[in-house]
Amino acid sequence: MSNVDEIMAKARQMPLLSSASTRLLALLGDEDHGLSDVAKIIETDAALTARILQIVNSAAFGLRQSISTVAAAVPYVGEKLIVSLSINQSAPQVFNRPLIGYESQRGELWEHGLRTAIAASALSSKSRKEIQAGVAYTAGILHDIGKSVLSKFLTGCSPEMIKSIDDGEIHDFLEAEEEKTGVNHCKIGRELARHWRLPPELEQAIAFHHKPSESDKKYRSMVYIVHLADMVAMMGGTGTGTDNLAYSLDKQYTEYIDIDQKGIDHLLLSVMMEFEKTKEALFGPEKESEG
Known part of the structure; x- marks a missing residue:
């Protein structure tokens, strides 16, 4: 196996992204998607759900009332921050x-x-x-x-x-x-x-x-x-x-x-x-x- 072949093989051996991350990235290309669609995907991933709720209830957001559902959290957190978090959490072997x-x-x-x-x-x-x-x-x-x-x-x-x-x-x-x-x-x-x-x-x-x-x-x-x-x-x-x-x-x-x-x-x-x-x-x- 050549050096290039070995490197390419390493890329193909990397762990896959989580199902939620893959679906979120695909969703972004749909011009008609809404925050409710984002929330539905997040809700399928327990770890991502927990992290989103932790973030929205942190001092960084300074909300007066506690947020307990993903649907309520998503508008505050925003799509870009959710994507950042999802990728970071899903691909630690990369980042x-x-x-x-x-x-x-x-x-x-x-x-x-x-x-x-x-x-x-x-x-x-x-x-x-x-x-x-x-x-x-x-x-x-x-x-x-x-x-x-x-x-x-x-x-x-x-x-x-x-x-x-x-x-x-x-x-x-x-x-x-x-x-x-x-x-x-x-x-x-x-x-x-x-x-x-x-x-x-x-x-x-x-x-x-x-x-x-x-x-x-x-x-x-x-x-x-x-x-x-x-x-x-x-x-x-x-x-x-x-x-x-x-x-x-x-x-x-x-x-x-x-x-x-x-x-x-x-x-x-x-x-x-x-x-x-x-x-x-x-x-x-x-x-x-x-x-």
Whole structure:
């Protein structure tokens, strides 16, 4: 078995998402869905139900009366926070461990994904084509999942990869991944997306967020949103370790997203503020992110 085959096999061996998470992600693509549909899915998952009720009754929400049902909790918690929680709880093997090959600490992949998600959700309103904010948000969380598989195969390689980039021998970290393993985290992420049976728009965002011009035209606006959101998250100082180096921004994003540099600067500030609020709601004011 070649190195690439071994890595791809590892992606296919990853635990599946919970049934509730899979159904929630599919539901987001339905323009006609409502919060009652979200609540019905949550109610099928006891652990997710308990966590949602714990969060809605926490100090972060400051409600005067206790909430005891999912149906009552969902409007307060909101769809995006529910999706964040569901994915984090359903895929600890992806988000709840350090990425040694990227010199990234436990929780950094999750925090970068969450910042990217917040930025992508905001950018969806600037898209020249109608894009659902919930789908953009979810794509932002999931865009780097391939790193959770590839990390092991890059252990100890970061110093040499950084030197190759600094010396101009290779263009960016994506190319460095290919050089070392024969594959990159986008390709591995796509394999994992297929294993998880994610909707096509999420698969495209995962597979092409570094090279959005190569994505399927049907989903290209979404992919450009995640591409730019990824950059915004990195501008805020949160990548996943050494892969922040030499990130290449495709300037064609202006053909798909109506935003200028001033708008990006404003977005960066708003993402930082919303990230802290979301993190507090999920994990409490004095706890570091668990995922």
